[in-house]
Amino acid sequence: MRILVPLLACLALLTAPPAFAAKKEGVSMPDTVEVAGQKLVLNGLGVREATVFNVNVYVAGLYLPQKVSSSMVILATDQPWRIVLSFVRDVEKDKLVDAWKEGFGHQKGDHTAGLATLNKAMVDMKEKDTMVFTYVPGTGTTVEVKGANKGTIAGADFAKALLGIWLGSHPPNEGLKKGML
Template sequence: MAPDRVSTQASSRTLGIMTRSLPFPGVASPGTLPSARFALHLQGVADAVVGPWFTYWRIPMLSLTLLALAGSLTAVPADTTYNKVTLPSTVEVAGQSLVLNGVALRKKSIFKVYVAGLYLPAKSNDPDAVLADDTHRQLVMQFLRNVGADKMCEAWDEALEKNTPDASEELKAQFVTLCGYMEDIEKEQQFVFTYVAGTGTEVKVAGVVKGTIKGKDFADALFKAWIGPNPGPGTGFRDDLMGIKN
């Protein structure tokens, strides 16, 4: 017998034995199918068996991937709603993100006057440290009722007298300028005071920028109206802005 014929017969016998020994029912004999069709037939059997195992492995791996992706995302703090006033969790001042440190309600007798929000570079419970730092800060006042400009001027004068009794003539003149920026404010309108370190305090009334008053001394005297030793709205108001729980 020629060597090639012996080799072919041996290969056929070996393949037949392997086929019969496969634990897959329905696998045809190589003698009954051309080689290409037989290969596809075996592939189909393999897919039928391996497929479920691949799916079983793929689902938990996909879940782990999604969990890893979720863990890598930075959670965005939610906005804060207080007395029906919603304030954003962060604001941007001169290219820096400030966080909402606390919110407080200003009441006069039984009347709700405004909700205030204090924004700082980082959360702080120490008003003295906030005033000492020469960093950006912002205070937002959203009104819950109409307030006249004259009432606001009285509040600024009182704040300066109680918290900065040794105010210089220049500082007093700056508070006169602040009073000149005031207008009658209506419910749902805002005052926004933004101190930019090294520049001054921008005063925005009902969405309109009225001007910028220079100097950290003015900014400190102004912010003492809310977080100073004798805040006009009271120490509880100050503690709320500073996130202090009593």
């Protein structure tokens, strides 16, 4: 009996699922999250690179109800999703606002009101800070910055445009899109 208990404890540790499914650039993200009572799985991790020197800016994790490798399928499906941005370097608010303006400029439709709301939520980001976007059909896209809920932007069109920044035809960099898929 004295041997059985430690043996069972070791066996339990060996068969326990990992707490984190993926790690990239020193950033770990859980393999699942819960959104509106639904379990979402980590689809992939990508790295946002900037400038001609390919400086790493953040690691982006995409969560979906099930893994999907086609950006067209993801963008055409009205389903819950979450994107987590974990910054690996400091980024000023003004640079974030400029990046959103450029990203939404590549999307179809008028997203002026949603973009204005998103830009109001922006602050200077430091290394290890997070920004989280969570879309729930019928509710909208909730924006969380550094752990603080900054509000929800209504509309499936806005959510699709936001998701299209990373998964559309003009992502910030191809490696980011490829990693998220």
